[in-house]
Structure formats: structure tokens, C-alpha cells
Amino acid sequence: MIDQLTNAATNSIDTVGSMIGGFFTLLPKIFIALIVFALVFVAARIIKDLVSRIVGARAAKSVGVALGRIAHVATIFVGLLISVAIVAPSVGAAELIQVLGVGSVAIGFAFRDILQNFLAGLIILLRRPFTEGDWIEFDGYEGVIKEISTRSTWIHTFDGRDVSIPNGEIFTNPITIMTRDPKIRTDYEFGISYEADITKAKKVIIDAIKSVEGVSDFKNPDVGVSDLAASSVNLKARWWSSTDDVYSVKLNVLEAVKNALDDAEIEIPFPHRQLMLPENANLNVAANDLTKQKGI
Numbered sequence: 001m002i003d004q005l006t007n008a009a010t011n012s013i014d015t016v017g018s019m020i021g022g023f024f025t026l027l028p029k030i031f032i033a034l035i036v037f038a039l040v041f042v043a044a045r046i047i048k049d050l051v052s053r054i055v056g057a058r059a060a061k062s063v064g065v066a067l068g069r070i071a072h073v074a075t076i077f078v079g080l081l082i083s084v085a086i087v088a089p090s091v092g093a094a095e096l097i098q099v100l101g102v103g104s105v106a107i108g109f110a111f112r113d114i115l116q117n118f119l120a121g122l123i124i125l126l127r128r129p130f131t132e133g134d135w136i137e138f139d140g141y142e143g144v145i146k147e148i149s150t151r152s153t154w155i156h157t158f159d160g161r162d163v164s165i166p167n168g169e170i171f172t173n174p175i176t177i178m179t180r181d182p183k184i185r186t187d188y189e190f191g192i193s194y195e196a197d198i199t200k201a202k203k204v205i206i207d208a209i210k211s212v213e214g215v216s217d218f219k220n221p222d223v224g225v226s227d228l229a230a231s232s233v234n235l236k237a238r239w240w241s242s243t244d245d246v247y248s249v250k251l252n253v254l255e256a257v258k259n260a261l262d263d264a265e266i267e268i269p270f271p272h273r274q275l276m277l278p279e280n281a282n283l284n285v286a287a288n289d290l291t292k293q294k295g296i
Contacts, residue, residue, distance in 0.1 A: 040079025
């Protein structure tokens, strides 16, 4: 029993001694590997700055920043492979990449949304379907693009809010770019009474629209009957203007049409309600009920 314990203790001491001896044998290699990795790390920072400046000078600044980060990570990865090869030459690059690949899959699942937004942002920056300053509509938000980063796109809405939208959503969903073309069409429905002359009303509306400054002659304005509503004949008018002043032009068009219809004595009717009563109905009771509905 004592001999067994002695042999076990001796083997343990030999094993520990062998490990310590191996560590001191590898110590110069570890030191060299650390120096190499430190140099590669510094070189990665330099490469990152160079890529950002060169690409940023030829393309968008955000593209240069994104590609600089990718170059930075790739350089550090190469430095890690070189350092491991110095310490353990028996470990091939294929085995190390395989191990790192398993880890990258786990990291990919954990940070799937972040990676998706990053890749989508990189594609957006490279393809440039829209740029800063464009007017867009997306998922109920409407405003001007303030910033495009590798993670999200910032929109400054017309009511003064800043909204951050993940690039993955923008890349995979429909988006309306209002300023992609310099001209934009606007339409609006004007209601006239059933007794009004439709031909005359159409001419009055067209003349009023043409008189507004900012209405483009890209295509002539047009108007036509769009609906026979309960209390009015609805005429839909369409006109073109610049995307830069579409809102102000619309306000001026509405004012001009209203004044023109008034001058032409063409009525813009209020909604009418028809109340059907039985022959023996109590009119006083019906009038009281109608008054309560109106809140009078």
C-alpha cells in the first residue's frame, strides 16, 4: 500500500515537473507570439485608419468606417493564427479555423440581429438606394434621413422626432423614397353639389391649379369625377410639383380652388342626413332624439 502511494506521488511530481519544464520551454515562443500579436494589433489599427480614409474619400464616409472595421477584425484574426502557429506548430490553421468556426456559429446565433443589421447596413452603404437628406416613408414613419450607420438608419420626422430604424428591417421591407425623382404628383378630392355644372366646376378647378406658383408643367393638371357621394359629387384633381415644395404647393392649391369655386358660385356642400319617419310618428319626440344625437 505504501509502495503504491509512493509510486503515485512520484508520478504526480514527475508530471507536474514535466508540465513546468514544458512551460519554460514554451516561454520564449509565447513571448515571441505575444510580441507578434501586439505588432499585428497595432498594424490592424493602422490598416483600419487607412481603409477608412481611402474608401471614405472615394465613397461615403460610413462605407469607409464599415470596411475599416472589417479590415481591422480580419487583420487581428490573421495575427491570432500566426501567434498560435508560433506557440504550437503542430496545430494547423485548418484545425484552428474549425474550432473558431464552431464558436462563430454560437456567436452568430447569439448576435443574429446585430449581424443582420450590420450586413444590411453595409449593403445599403455600398448600393446607396438612398442617401442622407432623402425624404422617405417607412412603416408609418415619414421624414428626412439624418444618418446611415452600419446598424441603423436615423430619420428626422416632420414633427421633430428622431427615429432609429434597424437596417435589417429597411433592407427586407418595402420603403418609399419620395425624393428619388425630382417631381411628385399630388391629388385631392373636391366636393360640389349635385345641382352644380360639372363641366364648369372642372374648368374652374383646373384654372385655379394652374394659377398656383410651384405647380409644374411637367404634366398638365387634370380633374374628373371620382365618386358620387351621399351629398356631393366628388372631383379628384391631380397635379405635379417639385418634391422640395410639395407641401406648400398643396396648401396653396387648396386655397386657390376654394376661392375660385366661391367666385364661380359653385357650392361645396355640407354632409346631408335624410331621416325617414313613419306617418304616425311623434315629430316632437323625433326632434328631441335628433337633438340629443347632435349633443345640442
